[in-house]
Amino acid sequence: MPDPAGLELIAHELRERHPESIADTLYYRGIATLVVEPDHVLEVLSWLRDDPQQQYGFLASMHACDYLPHEPRFGLHYELLNMSRVERIHVKALLADPGEPELPEIDSCVSLFPGAGFQEREAFDMFGIVFRGHPDLRRILMPEEYEGWPQRRDFPLGGEPVLFTHNEHQMPRWYE
Amino acid sequence: MSEREPVGSVREMAMGVTVDAAAEAGLSPPDVEDGREEAVLTINFGPHHPATHGVLRLLVELEGEVVHDVKPYVGYVHTGIEKNCEDKSYWKVIPLVERMDYLSYYFNALAYCMSVERLLDEEVPARAQYLRVIHCELNRIHSHLVWLGTSALDLGAISILWYCFRERDKVLDLFEASSGQRMHTRYVQVGGVVEDIPANWARKVLAFTEDMVERVGQYEAILDRNEIFLQRTKGVGIVPPERLLELGVTGPLLRAAGNPWDLRKADPYSSYDHFEFKIPIGTVGDCYDRYRVRVAEIRESCAIIRQAVEGLPEGPWITDNRKVALPPRHELATSMEALIHHFKLVTEGFRVPPGEAYAPIESPRGELGCFVVADGSAKPVRVHMRDPSFVNLQSLREMCVGGYIADMIVSLAMLDPILGGIDR
Amino acid sequence: MEIKREGADRGKAGTDPDEFRIRQIRARDLLRGDREGHDLEKHVQESVLTTTLEKALDWARSNALWPATFGLACCAIEQISLVTSRYDSARFGAEVFRASPRQADMLILSGRVSIKMAPVVRRIYDQMLEPKWVIAMGACASSTGVFNNYALVAADKFMPVDVHVPGCPPRPEALIHGILKLQRMVQGHPDLGWRTRYGAEGTEELPHPNIALSPAET
Numbered sequence: 001m002p003d004p005a006g007l008e009l010i011a012h013e014l015r016e017r018h019p020e021s022i023a024d025t026l027y028y029r030g031i032a033t034l035v036v037e038p039d040h041v042l043e044v045l046s047w048l049r050d051d052p053q054q055q056y057g058f059l060a061s062m063h064a065c066d067y068l069p070h071e072p073r074f075g076l077h078y079e080l081l082n083m084s085r086v087e088r089i090h091v092k093a094l095l096a097d098p099g100e101p102e103l104p105e106i107d108s109c110v111s112l113f114p115g116a117g118f119q120e121r122e123a124f125d126m127f128g129i130v131f132r133g134h135p136d137l138r139r140i141l142m143p144e145e146y147e148g149w150p151q152r153r154d155f156p157l158g159g160e161p162v163l164f165t166h167n168e169h170q171m172p173r174w175y176e
Numbered sequence: 177m178s179e180r181e182p183v184g185s186v187r188e189m190a191m192g193v194t195v196d197a198a199a200e201a202g203l204s205p206p207d208v209e210d211g212r213e214e215a216v217l218t219i220n221f222g223p224h225h226p227a228t229h230g231v232l233r234l235l236v237e238l239e240g241e242v243v244h245d246v247k248p249y250v251g252y253v254h255t256g257i258e259k260n261c262e263d264k265s266y267w268k269v270i271p272l273v274e275r276m277d278y279l280s281y282y283f284n285a286l287a288y289c290m291s292v293e294r295l296l297d298e299e300v301p302a303r304a305q306y307l308r309v310i311h312c313e314l315n316r317i318h319s320h321l322v323w324l325g326t327s328a329l330d331l332g333a334i335s336i337l338w339y340c341f342r343e344r345d346k347v348l349d350l351f352e353a354s355s356g357q358r359m360h361t362r363y364v365q366v367g368g369v370v371e372d373i374p375a376n377w378a379r380k381v382l383a384f385t386e387d388m389v390e391r392v393g394q395y396e397a398i399l400d401r402n403e404i405f406l407q408r409t410k411g412v413g414i415v416p417p418e419r420l421l422e423l424g425v426t427g428p429l430l431r432a433a434g435n436p437w438d439l440r441k442a443d444p445y446s447s448y449d450h451f452e453f454k455i456p457i458g459t460v461g462d463c464y465d466r467y468r469v470r471v472a473e474i475r476e477s478c479a480i481i482r483q484a485v486e487g488l489p490e491g492p493w494i495t496d497n498r499k500v501a502l503p504p505r506h507e508l509a510t511s512m513e514a515l516i517h518h519f520k521l522v523t524e525g526f527r528v529p530p531g532e533a534y535a536p537i538e539s540p541r542g543e544l545g546c547f548v549v550a551d552g553s554a555k556p557v558r559v560h561m562r563d564p565s566f567v568n569l570q571s572l573r574e575m576c577v578g579g580y581i582a583d584m585i586v587s588l589a590m591l592d593p594i595l596g597g598i599d600r
Numbered sequence: 601m602e603i604k605r606e607g608a609d610r611g612k613a614g615t616d617p618d619e620f621r622i623r624q625i626r627a628r629d630l631l632r633g634d635r636e637g638h639d640l641e642k643h644v645q646e647s648v649l650t651t652t653l654e655k656a657l658d659w660a661r662s663n664a665l666w667p668a669t670f671g672l673a674c675c676a677i678e679q680i681s682l683v684t685s686r687y688d689s690a691r692f693g694a695e696v697f698r699a700s701p702r703q704a705d706m707l708i709l710s711g712r713v714s715i716k717m718a719p720v721v722r723r724i725y726d727q728m729l730e731p732k733w734v735i736a737m738g739a740c741a742s743s744t745g746v747f748n749n750y751a752l753v754a755a756d757k758f759m760p761v762d763v764h765v766p767g768c769p770p771r772p773e774a775l776i777h778g779i780l781k782l783q784r785m786v787q788g789h790p791d792l793g794w795r796t797r798y799g800a801e802g803t804e805e806l807p808h809p810n811i812a813l814s815p816a817e818t
Binding site for chain 2: 033061066116140151
């Protein structure tokens with residue numbers, strides 16, 4: 001992990017190159033996080049991958065999170081790994097929800113890290129985040145015609161109510 | 177227009193491909209050119225097929241027997257575990273998360289617990305760390321045995337299935353002795369392990385490791401220089417390590433291609449740095465290397481287990497922090513605080529201060545990481561498992577295109593996908 | 601040369617023609633009661649030949665139930681372990697696990713059935729030939745198990761299930777118990793439900809008209 005000073009240096013260099021890209025830096029429990037504006041995600045990721053000092057060339061994971069009721073609602077997390085120095089840096093982009101029926105959009109990083117293909121499809125399937133430039137953006141885990149974005153916080157968990165004596169009256173004569 | 181081969185013909189039985197129904201397999205009409213015909217056949221390698229790697233659906237475009245394109249379709253065992261986890265207190269998430277990658281259940285639980293411990297800034301006692309290592313390495317052996325058995329079954333070496341599952345039952349006996357369950361034991365808890373090992377267990381484990389090393393030698397004697405096995409796996413499914421890194425592939429696939437990346441050595445967690453073990457790597461990166469790497473890993477796991485059992489330190493098996501771990505039963509009769517802690521932990525669960533953490537470990541298939549977002553309450557906001565099989569599956573296309581369909585079976589077997597982890 | 605045979609002499613005391621006739625009538629009554637004509641024919645068809653044949657067929661079917669593998673998730677690993685040498689399922693008749701559903705009698709649904717997989721399972725079930733049986737192995741196939749959410753469906757919502765085997769995952773011995781239960785069911789003497797076995801009729805949970813189940817109802 002880059003230590004807090006190293007993280008600030010990275011943020012400083014990024015602010016020099018791309019002025020409004022970095023929104024914040026966080027250092028919590030040994031994990032260095034760069035909070036990035038969603039429009040500049042590709043620039044930040046490509047600099048982190050290609051710059052000879054940084055060389056975070058391996059995308060370990062890419063996942064999304066729904067921070068309802070906080071705004072901006074969606075967070076996209078990129079875990080980058082530098083294999084030679086064994087350092088991880090966490091890049092976070094916060095997306096606002098434009099409201100139904102529009103979907104939040106961000107650029108796809110498949111061009112930089114082809115391994116993100118399936119992971120972006122999963123973020124699309126579960127949260128409804130559209131990745132511009134993804135070669136094949138369709139549902140991966142749910143059936144293709146499914147409507148709804150299951151892992152959003154306002155999507156109900158589903159399932160059947162388990163019947164006990166105290167709630168049987170809600171489903172009268174269930175035994176028939 | 178000549179006769180089309182009927183669905184369900186000799187070809188599909190020879191290759192072990194099950195076509196779901198005639199409607200599903202789109203047989204494209206042959207193009208008649210100069211009296212010759214060229215047909216690109218799209219075969220649906222349906223979710224139900226005898227190569228027991230779970231419910232994976234592959235849409236394969238074939239020309240003759242040469243594969244042009246492979247498109248994996250997953251999601252047939254999607255259980256929505258991550259959404260279920262958001263509804264439960266932190267320690268109730270452990271049994272759910274274990275059921276994701278269902279062959280390496282200790283690893284799933286360990287990744288999650290390490291992530292939560294990071295958020296809590298909790299220290300795990302040394303004995304618990306060693307016990308976790310022993311159980312995880314036993315689980316690695318178990319996972320590789322199941323992989324070897326089912327892969328050999330795919331290739332036709334059916335007797336290996338019986339042998340591997342015989343050893344696997346021995347591993348499950350050990351798990352049953354230490355935790356009471358064969359699979360999905362929820363032995364790893366936040367802060368340590370759920371209880372100490374029984375009296376004779378260490379000796380049984382040592383006897384098992386000696387036995388296992390000998391048996392691995394026997395499996396290698398059967399398969400390593402077997403003519404049929406060599407012909408089917410040598411030179412098949414080669415992907416250069418740089419391409420694998422671009423695709424995010426880790427684990428035995430990457431090590432077989434020559435890159436010695438193993439999180440147990442690179443970024444040691446849970447006292448792996450106390451043990452001496454080697455990382456087997458391959459040279460060519462074909463399916464034969466992947467087989468050799470995994471079998472060698474079984475040997476190395478036996479070495480780790482032996483060192484861990486012999487060096488097992490005394491001490492508590494779970495953290496002393498009563499706000500996180502249940503107090504021992506005898507204290508409940510004497511101490512009021514213990515009773516209150518017990519009550520709070522069982523009804524509500526412990527609270528985790530707000531934050532996010534990602535904890536990666538080395539599972540039998542690659543880098544397994546768990547991302548947990550906490551908001552100060554007793555339930556996690558988000559639990560996401562970075563599953564190695566999900567990311568490794570993207571390399572299937574590179575391995576198979578240009579080869580024969582029979583080679584695709586081998587590549588899929590050596591890729592070791594576990595659909596529970598892919599679909600979660 | 602005279603060959604002497606015991607009791608073969610006619611006209612001696614042991615072979616009284618009246619006694620013979622009485623024995624003949626008794627035998628006829630034993631076999632057919634007082635049925636005549638068409639009823640008698642039907643009686644013979646049903647009771648003597650066909651029942652024995654049916655019973656023999658059921659016995660043969662139950663002892664040679666060939667499962668179609670339907671390994672979905674974790675229970676599939678325990679199912680494979682059922683086939684292997686320690687908990688050998690071949691000794692119960694499940695000799696081979698047929699890959700093709702058209703060649704299988706029994707479907708062991710081992711694992712969680714997601715909504716994407718349910719139509720596929722139903723199609724496989726429809727492709728099986730009669731007679732066919734289904735064992736729902738594990739908690740996830742029987743109900744939705746540990747997960748009660750948007751992505752899963754219980755097996756008996758979309759196909760008939762004969763035996764549910766509880767467990768998560770059930771031990772191979774538990775699955776053997778389920779297979780044996782199915783065998784008894786196929787043979788025509790199914791196990792009694794637990795309420796009958798333990799004399800627990802009357803323990804069903806029904807809303808009682810006099811008991812208020814929620815504060816609103818008082």
